[in-house]
Amino acid sequence: MKSYKAPRGMRDVLPEEMPAWQRLEATAHRLARLFGYSEVRPPLMEETELFTRSVGEVTDIVEKEMFSLKKGKTSLTLRPEGTAGVVRAYCQAGYAKRDPLQRLYYCGPMWRYERPQRGRERMFTQFGVECIGSADPRLDAEAIQLACRFFEELGLTGLEVRLNSMGDGDDRDRYRDAVRGFFEPKRAELCELCQDRFERNVLRVLDCKNPSCQELAIGAPVVLDFLSEENAAHFADVQVALKSLGREPIVDPGIVRGLDYYTKTIFEIHAPAIGARSAICGGGRYDHLVRDLGGPDVPAVGFAIGFSGTLIMLEELGLMGDLKPVAPDAYVACLTGGDDDAALRREVLCVADELRAAGVSAIFDVDERSFKGQMKAIAKGGYRLAVIVGEDELARGVVQLKDLGAREQTEVPRADLASAAKGLLGG
RNA sequence: GUGGGUAUAGCUCAGUUGGUUAGAGCACCGGAUUGUGAUUCCGGGGGUCGGGGGUUCAAGUCCCCUUACCCACCCCA
Structure with missing residues (x-):
C-alpha cells in the first residue's frame, strides 16, 4: 500500500504545535486591532497577471516561484505574498472614493515554489498590514512600530530595524543609472552571479556577499544622495517619528527589497541570526502600486512577517514557554x-x-x-x-x-x- | 536552480572489516488482592532498516537511481 506524504515543502501543523501558532495569530489580531487595523481576507488565489504586474516581471517570485493553474482561459495563482490581493480588494471595494484611508491587515497562507529549507517552506504563513491612502511619514513609523511590538509581545528583544529609502520613480531610475554607470567599467571583474545581476537588477550587486564584489562596490553611489528634496525630507521625517517612538533605526543603504513595487521607505527587522537568515520582517512604502493595478493614485505602506521564522526564533531563544493543547474539562x-x-x-x-x-x-x-x-x-x-x-x-x-x-x-x-x-x- | 549531508520502532539514536530470528532509551499497552492517578518491579505489542534496482553464497552495512528532510548558496517571510 502506498503511503502519502504532505507535498514537498508543506507540512501539517498538528494539535501539539497549535498553541504556539494560535499565540502568534492571537498576538497579530490583537495588535493589529490595537493599532486600528481591520482584517481583510482576499481569496487565496488571484489572476496570475495581478502578481506579475505588482511584484514585477523580472523578480524571482514571478519568474520561478509561482504555483499557477489554468482552467480554460484563466490562469490563477496561489498568492505568493499578501499585498497584491489586499490592494486589489481595496480598489474593487471602491474605498478610494468613500473612505480612502484604510488600515488593513491579513494573516494566512502564502505559496512559493522554492527549494525548502528550515524556515522556508513552499506553503508558509504571513501576518501583514497595509495602510493605504496616505503618504504621511508617521504611518511608515506606525507600521514599523507595529511590527516591532509584535515581536516584543512575543518576548523577542534585541531587534534591529534597518531602514533605507529607494526614493520615488525618478530618484530610483536616476540612481539605478548611476549604479549601472559605476559598475559598467568593472563589469568583467564581477562574480558570475553579479554579471547576471547587472543585467537583471543592478542594485543587487551592492548586496553581494562576495568579498571581491564588495571591494568593487566601494565608492558606489549611495541611494540617499539621489533623493529629491521632498523624498529626503520624507525619509528624515520617518526617522524622526521612529526616534520619538523610542526606536533607533539603523540606516542601511544596502538593503534592497526583492519586489518591484517599493518606493521611498523600505525596512527590515532583524533578530539574532537563525540559520541562513535573520530578517523576520520586511516591508516598505509602495506609493504607486494602487495606481499601477488600475486603482486611484494613492500611496501606501506595509509589511509582512513570516510565522515560521518567528516560531523558530522563539524556540531557539527558549521563549515558547510551556504551551500545551488545552484538554477538555x-x-x-x-x-x-x-x-x-x-x-x-x-x-x-x-x-x-x-x-x-x-x-x-x-x-x-x-x-x-x-x-x-x-x-x-x-x-x-x-x-x-x-x-x-x-x-x-x-x-x-x-x-x-x-x-x-x-x-x-x-x-x-x-x-x-x-x-x-x-x-x-x-x- | 547549484553544491554538500542525512534517512533504522511513534520519538532520540546504536548496529563493529557485509555473516543467524535488527537493538537500547523514552513513549505506548498489560500485570503486581478482582473499582482509582506517583515511584518501582515484571511482562508485552510495534520496524518489508525511506522507496526501487544492482553486486554477492549472504546487504541495514557496498554501488546506482529516486523521494523526503537538513545545511550552505540563489532569493526571501
Missing part, C-alpha cells in the same frame, strides 16, 4: 466488566452530552482499557474533572465526580452533575 470514565456494559457505554455518552450542554467540555472513554489504565490516562491528559460511572452508580442513579487537582471524590446524583461540575470548575 472533564473525562467520563466507564467501568465495564459487569452484566450490562452496553447500558454503561450508552450512559457515559449521555453523561458527556449533558456536561457539554451545560458548557463543560467533556469526552468519554472509548478504549477497552483497564480502569487503572483509564486513571493513568486521565492523570496525563490534563483534565480537571473525572466522572466515573460503574454498574453500581448506574443502578443508583448517581456518578462519582472527582476533582483531579484536589484528588477529592464525591458522589453526586445524576441530576446534579452538571451544576456540581460547573461549581468545581468555576470555584
